[in-house]
Amino acid sequence: MRLRGVLGLVALGAVVTGCGSDPAVKPVTQADAAVRVQQAKQAKAAAAAKVKANELGQVPVLMYHRIIKNPGSDDDRTPEKFRADLERLAGDGYVPITAAEYATGKIGIPAGKHPVVLTFDDSSPSQLDLDDLGVPRQDTAVAILREIAAEHPGFRPVATFYVTRDMFGKSVKEEQAQALLWLKDNGFDIGNHTRDHVNLGTRSQKEVTEQITSIQKQVNSLAYHQPVTLALPYGSQPRKKDWALRGKGDGVTYNHSGVFLAGYTPAPAPFTKTFDPLGIPRIKAMDKKGDCTQFCSTAWLDWLKNNPDMRFTSDGDVNTVAFPKFKAPFLRKDFAARALPY
Numbered sequence: 001m002r003l004r005g006v007l008g009l010v011a012l013g014a015v016v017t018g019c020g021s022d023p024a025v026k027p028v029t030q031a032d033a034a035v036r037v038q039q040a041k042q043a044k045a046a047a048a049a050k051v052k053a054n055e056l057g058q059v060p061v062l063m064y065h066r067i068i069k070n071p072g073s074d075d076d077r078t079p080e081k082f083r084a085d086l087e088r089l090a091g092d093g094y095v096p097i098t099a100a101e102y103a104t105g106k107i108g109i110p111a112g113k114h115p116v117v118l119t120f121d122d123s124s125p126s127q128l129d130l131d132d133l134g135v136p137r138q139d140t141a142v143a144i145l146r147e148i149a150a151e152h153p154g155f156r157p158v159a160t161f162y163v164t165r166d167m168f169g170k171s172v173k174e175e176q177a178q179a180l181l182w183l184k185d186n187g188f189d190i191g192n193h194t195r196d197h198v199n200l201g202t203r204s205q206k207e208v209t210e211q212i213t214s215i216q217k218q219v220n221s222l223a224y225h226q227p228v229t230l231a232l233p234y235g236s237q238p239r240k241k242d243w244a245l246r247g248k249g250d251g252v253t254y255n256h257s258g259v260f261l262a263g264y265t266p267a268p269a270p271f272t273k274t275f276d277p278l279g280i281p282r283i284k285a286m287d288k289k290g291d292c293t294q295f296c297s298t299a300w301l302d303w304l305k306n307n308p309d310m311r312f313t314s315d316g317d318v319n320t321v322a323f324p325k326f327k328a329p330f331l332r333k334d335f336a337a338r339a340l341p342y
Contacts, residue, residue: 041340044317044322044340045322045341045342046342047316048342049342051111051313051314051315052112052308052313053112053314053315053322053323053340054322054327055107055312055321055322056269056271056272056327056330057309057311057312058266058267058268058310059114059115059116059267059268059312060094060116060117060266061117061119061260061266061280061282061283062085062116062118062282062283062297063263063284063285064077064082064118064119064120064141065120065121066122066124067079067124067140067141067144069139074284074290075284079139079144082144082285083144083147083148085285085297086144086145086148087148089116090148092301092305093112094113094155095115095155095156096116096117096118096155096156097109097115097116097117097156098117098158098159098160098189099117099119099160099189099191099260100191100229100257101189102258102270103228103256103257103270103277104257105270105335107270107312107314107318109156109314109316110154110314110316111315111317112313113154114311114312114313114314115314117267118158119159119160119161119162119231120141120160121162122164122166122193122197123161123162123163123166123193124166124168124169125169126141127140127141127142127161128141128161128168128182129169130182134178134182136182142157142159145157145159157186157187158187158188159188160188160191160229161183161188161189161190162192162230163191163192163193163219164196164197165214165215167179167218176222177223180222180223180225181223190219190227191228191231192212192216192219192227192229193215193233194211194230194233195215196211197233198211199233200232200233200236200237200238200243200244201237201238203238205238205240205243206249208238208244209243209247209248209249210249212247212254213250213252213254214250217250217252226254227254227256228258229257229258229259229260230244230245230256230258230259231259231260231282232244232260232262235262235263235282237259237261237278237279241259241279242278244259245259245277258277259278260282261280263284263295264281264295265281265295266283266304271321271331271338272332273331273332274330283296284296285297286298315340317340319338320338320339320340321335321340322340322341322342323339323341323342324342325342327341
């Protein structure tokens with residue numbers, strides 16, 4: 001027994017002594033680590049090149065108002081037309097993102113896909129109306145968007161709703177809170193559209209600030225949410241553009257990541273030097289007719305499809321900004337660390 005115990009101790013000592021001393025295992029040096037990082041980056045660049053990623057390309061930001069059966073103006077869209085818009089976007093490889101995601105550069109969509117921002121102004125009941133069970137009513141914007149998303153896996157049912165004090169036609173605070181919380185809980189984005197939808201271009205700094213802080217305060221109190229972006233009523237900028245981006249009043253401070261206009265071109269990628277958070281263009285959702293023949297959503301989506309090198313195409317990694325090497329001069333310095341040229 002004693003001999004066995006001694007042999008066991010000797011064997012255990014040999015194992016402990018030899019642990020980690022295998023001469024075949026070499027320590028990883030800093031040079032080795034650098035090589036591996038470079039190899040990984042090259043592999044990512046090759047994958048980006050394969051899908052022709054261009055994250056310095058243009059992004060369509062579509063502007064909607066009411067979704068109703070009998071349009072009263074060119075700003076309105078019928079449920080059938082809205083469905084057709086979404087079907088086309090899904091067919092063309094677009095994936096919806098929110099205005100907040102766009103403005104902050106958090107564009108996390110699959111490789112080879114294109115982002116599109118769906119925005120809805122004026123908080124109309126045709127956009128969101130919940131029944132007694134808290135379910136969106138048929139033919140409202142959110143109901144249609146969720147239907148199309150269910151039919152097209154990967155097509156995210158998200159959008160940004162720019163609210164005024166009307167709050168989807170609800171005047172009771174509890175009902176306003178229910179609508180806003182439903183949007184928030186279901187992945188939608190709530191933006192600021194000012195309290196009274198007035199032309200900010202004719203207002204003083206105090207009035208501009210009051211219009212913006214009032215809605216921010218209301219949204220925060222009802223849904224515990226701080227709007228990340230603002231859509232200017234009529235697309236009209238204040239006398240000093242910066243008033244719309246940041247300000248303080250009535251104990252409320254706002255610091256938006258982006259301020260959206262009313263038209264008429266696709267928006268630059270947030271990673272480019274041409275990106276201007278003070279004035280981000282949107283495209284009116286409309287067919288080719290009248291003065292919208294060249295500047296409506298249908299026309300611009302046709303143009304982007306026919307000019308794929310101008311369109312934002314994702315590399316599938318939210319942490320990198322991939323693009324062909326010759327586009328490097330257009331990259332904002334803020335994103336140099338995330339650059340993935342190929």
